[in-house]
Structures are given as C-alpha cells and as structure tokens.
Amino acid sequence: MKPSPFAYAKAKSLDHAIELLSRPDGEARLLAGGQSLIATLNMRLSAPKLLIDLNGIGGLAGIAVKNGQVEIGALTRHAEAERSADIARHAPLIALALPHIGHAAIRNRGTLGGSIAFADPAAELPACLLALDGEVDIASPTGKRTVQADDFFKGLFETALGPRDVLTAIRVPAAADDTRVGFAEFARRHGDYAMVGLAACAQADGKGLGDVRLAYFGVGAVPLRAKKAETRLTEGNIDDAVKALASDLDPSGDVQATGATKMHLAGVLLRRVARQLMEARS
C-alpha cells in the first residue's frame, strides 16, 4: 500500500526539530532511519500529518568512548556501529547483537536511536540497553534529561519519551576486563524479529559471575529482566536458573509460537548465554 498524505520537513537542528514537534497542528512523527516507521506508514498503521526528518542534523551521529562510557549518537546507523572498533572493544554485547538486526540494506539505514525509541518488544537493542544498565539522553522544549534503561521502557511501543521529546543519544558502561556478555536469539529466518531472545551482561568474579543482568526480548510488551534467574546464575547453578525462569517470565503466544514454546526456548537460550558468560574474554 501507499502512505496517507503527510507533510515533510527537514529539521535543520535539534532545536528546529523540537520546534516542529511543538507545533499544534496535529500529529507529527520523527523520521530517523525510517526502517520501521515508513513500513507502518506504507501499511497505514500510522498516519501522521507531519514527518520531521532528523537525518540532516549534524552531531546526532557518532560513537565516542569517554568517562568509562560508550556514547552512541541517536542517528548512528546499525552498519556504522557494526564496523566500529570502539563498539567491538567497548560495547561487545551490542557488537554481538547488531548482526541479528534486520538485513544488510536495513542496517545501512536503521539507526540505534530509532530502534530504542521505537521500542519494539521483539527488537535486540532495547534488551541490550537494559542488560547493560544503559541510559538514554532526551532533549525536549524544557531542556535535557537522562533516563535509565530500567525506567525507559514503559509498555508496548511505549517509552519515557513524550510527544515533544527527541532521543539524542544512548550511553552504556564501557566493558571492563572482567565484563562478560552473551547474546542469543531464535528467529525463523536470519534478520527477522526474534521469537525469543536474550541479551546478558555480568562481571567475572573469581570463577563465578556477579552483577548478572539477563534481558529477554520477544516474551512480553517490553524487554524483561529475569531477576530470579539472575540470582540463581550468580550462585552458579544453571539448572536452577532455568527453573527460575518460570517465575520470571510469562510469555503470551503469538503468530510465531505458543507461550509454552517460548518458555522452553527461553530456557535453551539461558543455557547458551550462560556458557558465553562463563567463557574468558578473548
């Protein structure tokens, strides 16, 4: 199908984008990579009156490592992050997740900020942000603020972003020598949205693991921490951790799988990811 008519404006600056968002004349949407938004427009699942194209704004893309954190500008494209030595070295969980996102042509356009802001419950990057205890920078007419990943994802496609907010960057802690990460997902076809996925981060602690954060995606309205399984994994018991998932997760069935199948797959993923977490970092 073709989109409903809308007006198009190319934002010249962040302030200009916020100004355009603040106009009272109807629903406006921000256009970043457009790899989800334009699909929903084409299918007429969404019919905004105004599209505000962020792509011309300088300074919203780029990757920087500073103060022990990796800062990723919202307009950084997946393909750019995939090629980044800084991401590979300092944000290895994101490096593991990126190849699973869409396909080559999608990753050439799609942006990290767009993926976080859209917050598809089956998407990889929101779960990575949660597993890494990352944070999100937001600009608004009243100023800038930072929101922790734990507080950012509110509901199905619903985040801490208000109608006049622009997500400008995400930040995650830079990996230390003892940081361990793991990532796995089940998708019917490479690049499809996952049926179930798991992003995980931990700190090596002698022979065991500490500060384990397990973030599942595709099992609920938002990426979900499996907190009881995290505790069991910290105690070093994988079987108990898998059993604990029964109280952490309660996935509904969807077109791809029943809830019971998803629960089973969540356990399989936990075993795989636990192995990755326990491997020494090369």
Next chain:
Amino acid sequence: MSEHRCDITLTVNGESVAESVDARKTLVDFLRDDLVLTGSHVGCEHGVCGACTVRVDGVIVRGCLMLAAQCDGARVETIEGVSDGGEIADLQAAFEQRNALQCGFCTPGMLLTAQELLAGGGVPSREKIREQISGNYCRCTGYHAIVDAIESVAQARAGNKP
C-alpha cells in the same frame, strides 16, 4: 517549512535529475513512476522482500523504506545503471549460467545485495552469503543456485580457478 510536495535534485545513475514529488512518495515509486526505471521492483512495500533494493550514496537500501523527498542531494544507483556500467557483468553471467533466476522478479535486488558483499573483497563463506541475501525473497529458485552463483563470482574475483 513543511510541504506536501518537495522539490528534489539528485543524481540517478550519474545523471542529474530535478523533480517535484509528493512528500509521501517512496523512492522506488519515484524511480519507477517518474523516471520509468522499472528494474527496481515493488513487492511487499514494507521492507521485507528486498525486490526494491537500490543504492543510495553507495550503499544498498530498501527503496520502499525511503522517501523520494529524503533523496535531495543524494546519489542513487539502480540496477539499470549498475548493470549498464559493467560493474556486475560477471555476477549477471553467473546468475544466468547457474540458473540463479527464473521469473527474475527478485534478481535486481539480489544482484545489488550480492554485489555489496562481494565488493568487500575476499571469498565469503556460503553461510555469510546466505546471511547477506536473507533479506531478499526468491520464490523460484530455492536460493541454492543463487548462493552458487555468488560464491563462484567471489572465487573468480579472488583469482581462484573454478
């Protein structure tokens, strides 16, 4: 400031183009309807099938997931330009020799997608080739012949004898 119609100037296959387009017109519809470059195909119109794959500023994109209005100042290349320029003549020949196409609907997108992988150099694994074309649907061949064709070109370009 914001318009339902946008004036855009871009290059398409090396030629300068200036047009006025509907803001809601996708790049692939602009190429097909306004410029009559019908080699890029319209399949699913929501980014799944890959039939509309074109190059913008040197990288492959979904022609259905970009607006023509976004291409002001861009360098767009379609299968017409890329094949006429001879860049993928070996890949086209390999597709023919290996029966890597039947109806041909997916072929323009498949060729551009494969070329982006091959342009990276080296001989990618068959798994990597399958990963690269995972976003391009082919309903005729079963993909095996396509993977064969891409792999054979990678080998040939790397100087390996068949």
